[in-house]
Amino acid sequence: MKRIIAIVRPEKMEELKEALFAADVSGMTIAQVMGCGNQHGWSEYFRGTEVLLNMIPKVKFELIVDDEAVDSLVDLICDTAATGEVGDGKIFVSPVEEVIRIRTRERGEQAI
Numbered sequence: 001m002k003r004i005i006a007i008v009r010p011e012k013m014e015e016l017k018e019a020l021f022a023a024d025v026s027g028m029t030i031a032q033v034m035g036c037g038n039q040h041g042w043s044e045y046f047r048g049t050e051v052l053l054n055m056i057p058k059v060k061f062e063l064i065v066d067d068e069a070v071d072s073l074v075d076l077i078c079d080t081a082a083t084g085e086v087g088d089g090k091i092f093v094s095p096v097e098e099v100i101r102i103r104t105r106e107r108g109e110q111a112i
Helices: 010-022 067-081
Strands: 002-008 029-035 042-046 049-053 056-065 089-095
Touching: 002 010, 002 067, 010 029, 010 056, 010 067, 056 067, 067 089
Parallel strands: none
Antiparallel strands: 002 056, 002 089, 029 056, 042 049
């Protein structure tokens, strides 16, 4: 099992969510987050003083999937979330040692 974390633009949230459901992803966690990368924010003026706003709103998707599904889901996320501009986001893939469904105590892939 793998965990896929995708940080994407907020305007891509609904489109990506629908694409993941269409790809039969059984569940996901979505959170609004703030961060910065190569964009480094932007400048605004407040009462005549320049203020650097370096935290940019993003949306974080977290998925736990079978190993075999990782490549196709990464491709789907890239195809759906890309605009071609700086700030499209990042995808992180990491191993998951165990999953436990609290209600039934099922473990492993049955708990996904």
